[in-house]
Every structure is written in structure tokens, then in C-alpha cells.
Amino acid sequence: MRDNNSDLRVIRTKESIRDALVELIDEKGFEAITVKDITTRAKINRGTFYAHYQDKYDLMTKFEEEIMFEMSRIAKQNFPGVIAALGTNSPTLAPFSLAVSLFEYLNENNGFMKAVLGPKGDLSFQTRLKDFMWKTIYGNDVNAIIKEENLLVPGQYLISYIASAHIGVIQQWLNSGMKESPQEMARILSTITVNGPLFAAGLKK
Amino acid sequence: MRDNNSDLRVIRTKESIRDALVELIDEKGFEAITVKDITTRAKINRGTFYAHYQDKYDLMTKFEEEIMFEMSRIAKQNFPGVIAALGTNSPTLAPFSLAVSLFEYLNENNGFMKAVLGPKGDLSFQTRLKDFMWKTIYGNDVNAIIKEENLLVPGQYLISYIASAHIGVIQQWLNSGMKESPQEMARILSTITVNGPLFAAGLKK
DNA sequence: ATAATAAACAACAGGTTGTTCGTTATTATA
DNA sequence: TATAATAACGAACAACCTGTTGTTTATTAT
Structure with a gap:
């Protein structure tokens, strides 16, 4: 068989497409982008694009899914400790290290993340990211802690x-x-979440 | 003069367009909508649309601006009391009544709000709404309270x-x-904001 | 009643979208 | 290294949406 995705031409093409996509989101916003924009920027034939993706939404979805999968992996890795810590008197240690790991991942992929979470980004990704957080919070035996x-x-x-x-x-x-x-960043988030926004503003003791 | 916007035909046309827009956002999402979709649904000629708006973004912007203006009016009306209350020991009364007023307004315009803030809505509106909250918080002599x-x-x-x-x-x-x-809803928001998410979750005393 | 004008109708060029050819170039592998 | 497989290219296609314009019809304000 030879239908694997290891062909150098495929790898090269997909990389060009992704680079072009991130650039273009930053420049004109995801919704304003046309497939022609992408292929022109990536210097590939338009037909080649359609050989790999149905349309720009398919491209975006596949890109996003990889990111979400990786974030999910990081979360799953650290979650047992978080659950355990939430019951104790110092509920900040484990959540803190999870937050650090996630911010480090965001930092590594800042090109994509900045584009897709920015004001010209993709609303559906933000929706999916919230769903992901919902499930992460709700689905992971939190019921054992939060009654x-x-x-x-x-x-x-x-x-x-x-x-x-x-x-x-x-x-x-x-x-x-x-x-x-x-x-x-992890410190900032946990400070506000644990003590509350008003306390973090210095308006409450 | 006769160039006012009081012509019954104009009023009827613009209302049809807005109704169609809200319906279509709910159905297929703002970005997937074409001008043709809107005019077909509104049962008007496509040329008529262009007589009033440059494109669908222009329509959306004008719609959103009216909403923002009204919210801003409500906020300005209640803000002096909020500022005064934040300094006292019971910093929930005035902010509470502001929140109630805003939720009542959202309730009145729920068709539009639901569509535009929903998962198929308009990202730029959410961005502008955050900017609005930024300015409302930062620009209104809050510096006198928050140091x-x-x-x-x-x-x-x-x-x-x-x-x-x-x-x-x-x-x-x-x-x-x-x-x-x-x-x-106002109670829920102030409970979390004043006491903090962890307290609201019953995880902290 | 009538002048003003909004809306409808129709046609236009220009652009994007998917798709499908045959052709060329690159790749994996034996 | 030779060769079969196949990715990418270039070109063309109908279908659709976009703005715009000129003409005609219908509604409105006074």
C-alpha cells in the first residue's frame, strides 16, 4: 500500500496551506478568506487544495481538531492531581501546574492561537473551546467534589x-x-478565580 | 424637505430586512448569509437592499450600533450610583439594579441578541461588546475607586x-x-463576582 | 391631484466555487 | 537506478453571488 500521508509532496503542500491560512487570518480575518487567497499565498494549484480539503471550513476544522486533541491530552494528564487537590485546603497547587502546561502549549502555537482566538478569528472554535472546558470540568468526576x-x-x-x-x-x-x-498567567488566573474578581481588585478583604 | 426616513415604504423595507436577517442568522449563521438570501426572505428586490446598505456588514453594523447605543444609555443612567456604592460596605445594591436593567433590555431584544451572541453569530459584535464593557469599567471615574x-x-x-x-x-x-x-440573573452574576467562583461552587467558606 | 421618490425589474461584468480534463513532475520502492 | 504510482499543475466549465446601472411601476406626502 502507498496511501499513507508520508509523501513529501503532501507534507509540503499541507504545510504551505496552513502557513498561508494563519497569515491570512491575521491579515483579513477567517471569514473574508477565499480558497483562492489561500492557494495563491501557498503557491499551489487551486485544484490541489480541493484534493486535500472540501473547503476552507474543512481545513480549519481539521487544524483546530489537532490543537484541541493536544490540549485535551495535556488536561487529561494533569487532571487526577487537580481533582485530588480541590478537596484539600490548598486547592491551588495542581490546578496551577495544569494552567502552566496549557499556557506553555498556547505559547508554542501562538501563531495559530492568536489568529483563531483573535477578533478576526473563528467563532466556532471559541464555541468548541468552551464546550471542551465544559466537558473537562463537568465530565471528570468533579461531581465527587462539587455537589x-x-x-x-x-x-x-x-x-x-x-x-x-x-x-x-x-x-x-x-x-x-x-x-x-x-x-x-497561571498565577493571575488562579488569584482571580480563587479569591474572586472583587478581592483581586483590592475592593474586598 | 422630504429626505427623512419617515416614508412608510422605507420603514417597511428596513423592518423586513432586519426580520429576515435575524431569522437567517439563527438558521445558517451570519457569515453564511448572502445578500440574496436576505432579500429573498424579506421579499424585496436585491437592488432595494443596496439602496439602503452597502453590504451585509453595513446592515449588521448599523443594527448593532443601535443596540450598543441603547445599552450605553442604560449604563450611563445607572453608573453614578454604582460608583458611589462600590466604596461602601454593601457594594452590591446599585450594580445589581444596573444588571437588572441590562438583562431586561436583553430580554426585550432577545431575538437579535440570541442570534448575534450565539454560536453562529457575529464575532465582531462580541469584540465590540467587550470593548464597551472595558470602556464602561475603565472610563467612568473608576480610577477614583480602583487604585x-x-x-x-x-x-x-x-x-x-x-x-x-x-x-x-x-x-x-x-x-x-x-x-x-x-x-x-443579576443575583447569579453578582454572587459569583463578589464572592468568587470557588465560593459560589461551595468549595470555600 | 400631482410631484417626488421608493421599489421593482432586468441586464452587466467581475469574481469565487467546485469539478474535471490531460499533462508534467516528484516520489517511493524493488 | 529504473519504473510504476501518484501528487501537483494548468486550463477550462457551469453555477452562483456581487455591485452597479438604467428604465419602469407603484406608493407616498403634501
């Missing part, structure tokens, strides 16, 4: 609050030049 | 956190059928 009867607000809103807040901070970090280290 | 030296985290991340969190909760509310009252 419905202890919640002061409906669970769905609490999760939406936390997930959106975290993504918002990530976006701000990416768009303002990633000047803080992954460690510092 | 940079008291912040435990950089101000830009704190604001991004709060703004994104609030929008996320609003989205969740709109997409899950708006079953809670504006009052209840």
Missing part, C-alpha cells in the same frame, strides 16, 4: 462564567503580545 | 476576566431559553 446542593448559583452559569473568563484572559494575553510568562 | 496599587493582578487581565465572564453567562442564558428572570 449540586452546595452551589450558590446554577451549575451551568458557574461553568459558563469560569470558562468564558479564562478564555477572555487568554485572548487578552495573546493580543497584547504575550509579555507575561506562563507561570505568571 | 492600580491595590490590584493583585494586572488591570487589563482583571477587566478581561470580568467582561468575558459576564458575556459568557449572558450567552448561556440566551441559549438555554432565558428561563431565569432578569433579577435572578
Whole structure:
């Protein structure tokens, strides 16, 4: 058999397409991009694009899925420790190291992440990223820690609050030049989440 | 003069266009919509559309600006009280009534809001909404209350956190059928923001 | 009643989209 | 290294959407 994806021409082509995509999202926004834009920038024939992807959405989805898969892997790796820590009196250590790992991954893929999470990015990715956080929070035996009867607000809103807040901070970090280290970002997020926004603002003791 | 926008034909046409737009965003998402879709649904000639708007983005922008203007009006109206309350020991009363007013407004315009803030909506509107919250928080003499030296985290991340969190909760509310009252939603948001997510989850006393 | 003008209708060039040819160039492998 | 497989190319296609324009019809304000 010879139908593998190891043909150098395929690898080269796909890489050119991805590079072109990231550049173009930054320049004109994902939705304004045409397949012709991509192939012109990637210096390949338009027909070649359609040999690999159905359309620009298919391309984007496949790209995003790889990113999500990797983030999921990192999360799964660190989650047992997080669950264990949440029950204790110092619920910041394990979540902190998970956050650091994720920020390091974002840092490595900052070209794509900045483009896709930016103001000209892809709304569906942000939606999927929130879904991912939902499932990560809800699906991982958190029920063992967080009991419905202890919640002061409906669970769905609490999760939406936390997930959106975290993504918002990530976006701000990416768009303002990633000047803080992954460690510092993890500290910022856990400070606000553990103590609350008002405390972090110095308005509450 | 007769160049006013009071001609019944104009009013009828613009209303048809807006109704069609909201319907179509819900069905196929803003970006997938063509001008032809809109005019077919609105039962008007395509040329008529171009007599009023440059393209679908122009239509969307004008629609959104009216919404933003109204939200800004509501915010400005309630802000003096919010500023005053933040300094006191009960910093929830005035912000609470502002939140109620805003949720009531969202409720009135739920067709548009649900469409535009939903997963098939308009990313640029969400970006503009965050900018609006930024300016509302930063620009309104908050400096008199929030002092940079008291912040435990950089101000830009704190604001991004709060703004994104609030929008996320609003989205969740709109997409899950708006079953809670504006009052209840205001309570939920202030509970999490004042006491912090971990406290609201029952994980902290 | 009538002048003003919004909306409809029709046609236009220019652009993008998928798709399909035959041809050329590159690759994997024996 | 020779060769069979196949990726990529170039060109062409109908179908569709976009703005725009000129003409005609219908509605509106006064």
C-alpha cells in the first residue's frame, strides 16, 4: 500500500496551506478568506487544495481538531492531581501546574492561537473551546467534589462564567503580545478565580 | 424637505430586512448569509437592499450600533450610583439594579441578541461588546475607586476576566431559553463576582 | 391631484466555487 | 537506478453571488 500521508509532496503542500491560512487570518480575518487567497499565498494549484480539503471550513476544522486533541491530552494528564487537590485546603497547587502546561502549549502555537482566538478569528472554535472546558470540568468526576446542593448559583452559569473568563484572559494575553510568562498567567488566573474578581481588585478583604 | 426616513415604504423595507436577517442568522449563521438570501426572505428586490446598505456588514453594523447605543444609555443612567456604592460596605445594591436593567433590555431584544451572541453569530459584535464593557469599567471615574496599587493582578487581565465572564453567562442564558428572570440573573452574576467562583461552587467558606 | 421618490425589474461584468480534463513532475520502492 | 504510482499543475466549465446601472411601476406626502 502507498496511501499513507508520508509523501513529501503532501507534507509540503499541507504545510504551505496552513502557513498561508494563519497569515491570512491575521491579515483579513477567517471569514473574508477565499480558497483562492489561500492557494495563491501557498503557491499551489487551486485544484490541489480541493484534493486535500472540501473547503476552507474543512481545513480549519481539521487544524483546530489537532490543537484541541493536544490540549485535551495535556488536561487529561494533569487532571487526577487537580481533582485530588480541590478537596484539600490548598486547592491551588495542581490546578496551577495544569494552567502552566496549557499556557506553555498556547505559547508554542501562538501563531495559530492568536489568529483563531483573535477578533478576526473563528467563532466556532471559541464555541468548541468552551464546550471542551465544559466537558473537562463537568465530565471528570468533579461531581465527587462539587455537589449540586452546595452551589450558590446554577451549575451551568458557574461553568459558563469560569470558562468564558479564562478564555477572555487568554485572548487578552495573546493580543497584547504575550509579555507575561506562563507561570505568571497561571498565577493571575488562579488569584482571580480563587479569591474572586472583587478581592483581586483590592475592593474586598 | 422630504429626505427623512419617515416614508412608510422605507420603514417597511428596513423592518423586513432586519426580520429576515435575524431569522437567517439563527438558521445558517451570519457569515453564511448572502445578500440574496436576505432579500429573498424579506421579499424585496436585491437592488432595494443596496439602496439602503452597502453590504451585509453595513446592515449588521448599523443594527448593532443601535443596540450598543441603547445599552450605553442604560449604563450611563445607572453608573453614578454604582460608583458611589462600590466604596461602601454593601457594594452590591446599585450594580445589581444596573444588571437588572441590562438583562431586561436583553430580554426585550432577545431575538437579535440570541442570534448575534450565539454560536453562529457575529464575532465582531462580541469584540465590540467587550470593548464597551472595558470602556464602561475603565472610563467612568473608576480610577477614583480602583487604585492600580491595590490590584493583585494586572488591570487589563482583571477587566478581561470580568467582561468575558459576564458575556459568557449572558450567552448561556440566551441559549438555554432565558428561563431565569432578569433579577435572578443579576443575583447569579453578582454572587459569583463578589464572592468568587470557588465560593459560589461551595468549595470555600 | 400631482410631484417626488421608493421599489421593482432586468441586464452587466467581475469574481469565487467546485469539478474535471490531460499533462508534467516528484516520489517511493524493488 | 529504473519504473510504476501518484501528487501537483494548468486550463477550462457551469453555477452562483456581487455591485452597479438604467428604465419602469407603484406608493407616498403634501
